Amino acid sequence: MNQIRKYAPLAxxxxxxxxxxxxxxxxxxxxxxxxxxxxxxxxxxxxxYVEYKYLAGLAEDExxxxxxxxxxxxxxxxxxxxxxxxxxxxxxxxxxxxxxGVDLFxxxxxHSQLTAMRSFVYDNQLLVVSPSSTNVDMNRDDYIxxxxxxxxxxxxxxxPLLIDYGVDRVVLLGRESIVDREGGPFSNxxxxxGGEVIGTVTYPWEGSFNASLGEAExxxxxxxxxxxxxxLLLDYISPDEIHLLSKPYNRLSDVQWINIEAYPYxxxxxxxxxxxxxxxxxxxxxxxxxxxxxxxDLFEKEFGEELDFTDGCVYDSCILLGRSIIELDSTNxxxxxxxxxxxAESYIGLTGPCGFDSNGDRSVYRMGxxxxxxxxxxxxxxxxxxxxLK
Numbered sequence: 001m002n003q004i005r006k007y008a009p010l011a012x013x014x015x016x017x018x019x020x021x022x023x024x025x026x027x028x029x030x031x032x033x034x035x036x037x038x039x040x041x042x043x044x045x046x047x048x049y050v051e052y053k054y055l056a057g058l059a060e061d062e063x064x065x066x067x068x069x070x071x072x073x074x075x076x077x078x079x080x081x082x083x084x085x086x087x088x089x090x091x092x093x094x095x096x097x098x099x100x101g102v103d104l105f106x107x108x109x110x111h112s113q114l115t116a117m118r119s120f121v122y123d124n125q126l127l128v129v130s131p132s133s134t135n136v137d138m139n140r141d142d143y144i145x146x147x148x149x150x151x152x153x154x155x156x157x158x159x160p161l162l163i164d165y166g167v168d169r170v171v172l173l174g175r176e177s178i179v180d181r182e183g184g185p186f187s188n189x190x191x192x193x194g195g196e197v198i199g200t201v202t203y204p205w206e207g208s209f210n211a212s213l214g215e216a217e218x219x220x221x222x223x224x225x226x227x228x229x230x231x232l233l234l235d236y237i238s239p240d241e242i243h244l245l246s247k248p249y250n251r252l253s254d255v256q257w258i259n260i261e262a263y264p265y266x267x268x269x270x271x272x273x274x275x276x277x278x279x280x281x282x283x284x285x286x287x288x289x290x291x292x293x294x295x296x297d298l299f300e301k302e303f304g305e306e307l308d309f310t311d312g313c314v315y316d317s318c319i320l321l322g323r324s325i326i327e328l329d330s331t332n333x334x335x336x337x338x339x340x341x342x343x344a345e346s347y348i349g350l351t352g353p354c355g356f357d358s359n360g361d362r363s364v365y366r367m368g369x370x371x372x373x374x375x376x377x378x379x380x381x382x383x384x385x386x387x388x389l390k
Contacts, residue, residue: 032329034073039321040097041080042090042107044132049082052314054302056080056106058295059318066326076322083107087116098124103333104325106317108144109310111135118144127333129321129340131313136181143337145360147313147320147351149284149367153387154260155186155234158282161369161383163193165280167230167256171219172200173212174234182234182260198223209237210245213252220251230256230280237261239372243277256280263370263379275374285368285384286312287352295350312350320344320354352386364388 043052056078063076079097083090090113094105098120108114108130115135121128121143130138130146139150149157162170170190172183179202187197199219203212216231223229231252233242239262246252256278263281286292286309295315296307324340325331337360344354355364369383 031072033325033331036075036077037322037325037331038077038079038102038104039318040093040102040105040107041078041318042083042093042105042109042113043080044083044090044109044113045085046082048109049080051299051303051311053080054299055311055315056318058298059315059322062319063322063326066323070326072326074326078106078318083110083113085110087112091116091120094120094126098126103127104321104331104336105129106131106314106321108133109314111138114138114144118142125333127321127336129317131317132310139359139361141359143333145337145340145356147317147354147362148310149362149365149387152182152185153362154282154367155182155232156189157367157387158232158258158260158369159186159189159195160193160385161282161367162190162230162258162280163195164383164385165369166228167258167280168194169196169198169223169225169229170232170258171216171229172197172202172234173216173231174202175205175207176202177205178234186232198225198229209235209241213245213249217249217252220255225251225255230258233257233259235259235261239277239279242279254278262372277372277374279372280382281370281372281379283368283370284309284351284365285381286350287348287366289348289350292350307350309351316347316349316351316354319349320347323347 041052041056043049060076060078067074081093083093090107094107094117103126105126105128107128108117109132111133114130114133126143128144130144132148133146134148134151136150136152138144138146172179179200183200190197201212201215203209220229237259242257258280260282262279263283286307299307299311320340320343324336324343327343328335328339341356344356347354352366353364354362357363364387366384366386368381370379371382373380
C-alpha cells in the first residue's frame with residue numbers, strides 16, 4: 001500500500017501529461033498578422049476601372065469571408081484606382097501608396113505601365129501581380145508576378161492546337177525580329193507534334209508585308225498544297241489587310257491564315273469586308289467551373305458582356321495574393337514572392353490551375369484556338385488544350 005501511495009503522484013502527473021499532449025485539443029497556433037491589410041489595385045485605363053473595381057470587390061468579399069471562417073483577426077481592403085492610360089499616373093499611384101505604407105499591388109496591366117514602375121518596385125521591394133502584361137522583356141526574376149502567359153508562350157502552345165485542327169503544314173511569314181524570336185520555338189513544338197514548316201519568309205521591320213506575299217505563294221505552289229496547310233503570320237497585320245492583300249494570289253487567298261495577334265486586340269477584332277478569309281488565332285481561356293459560372297453570371301448581369309480571360313486574371317490575381325498572405329501569415333514581400341507560386345500550385349481559379357515558372361510568369365494555363373466566322377463577324381472557340389500537356 002505504501003508503494004502505491006509513493007508512486008501515485010507520479011502516475012497522476014504522467015496522466016495529466018498524456019491528456020495535455022495527446023487528448024486535449026491543441027490551441028490554435030499564434031498568428032502574427034492582425035488588422036486591415038491593404039492591397040493597391042490599379043486598372044490600366046478609365047474604361048477598365050469599373051470592371052477592376054467590381055472584380056476586386058468580389059475578391060475582397062471572398063478573402064474576408066475566408067478570414068472570418070478561419071477565425072483570423074485580419075481583413076483585406078482592396079483599394080482600386082485608375083491608371084488613366086498613363087504611365088506617369090500609374091507610377092504616381094504606386095509611389096503615393098508606398099508612402100502610405102502599401103507595398104502590395106495588383107497592377108501593371110499594360111506593359112508600358114509595368115515597365116515604368118519596375119525599377120521602383122525592385123528598389124523598394126514592392127510586390128506586384130500583373131493581370132495582363134505579356135511582353136517577353138519582363139520575363140525576369142524580380143518582384144513582379146504575371147498572371148497571363150507571356151508572348152513567347154503563344155507560338156509553341158499553338159502547335160498542338162493546329163495539328164488537332166488539321167493544319168499539319170505551315171509557311172512562317174513575318175518580320176525578321178519576331179520570326180527569330182518565335183519561329184524556332186514554334187517549329188520545334190510543331191515538329192514534335194507531327195507538323196512541318198515548309199518554308200519561312202521574313203521581311204525587315206521597316207519592310208512591307210505585301211512585298212513578301214509572292215514568295216509565300218511560290219512556296220505553297222512548289223509544295224502543291226491544296227489542303228491541310230496554313231500561313232502562320234508573325235506580325236501585327238489586321239485581318240482586313242490580310243484579306244485585301246492576299247486576294248490577287250490563288251493559294252494565299254484560299255489558305256488557312258493563323259495570326260497570333262488577331263484575337264486579343266480589340267482594334268484587330270473589327271474585321272469588316274473579309275468574306276472568305278480563313279483566320280485562326282490562339283488565346284488563353286477561362287476554365288469552366290461552378291465559381292467561373294457564378295462570377296461570370298454576375299459579371300454579365302453587371303456589364304452586359306461575357307467575362308473574359310483578362311477579367312479572370314484580375315480576380316485570380318487578387319485572390320492569389322490574398323491567400324498567399326494568409327498562408328504565410330506575413331506581408332513581407334521578399335517572402336511572399338516565393339510563397340505565392342507555391343500557393344498557386346493548389347489554387348484553381350477562374351483561369352484554371354495557376355502554376356508559375358521560376359521568373360514568376362504563368363506556366364500552367366488553358367490555351368484556346370479561335371476561328372473567325374465571317375458570316376456573323378464573330379470569333380468562336382474551336383479547340384483548346386491545357387498547358388503543359390499531361
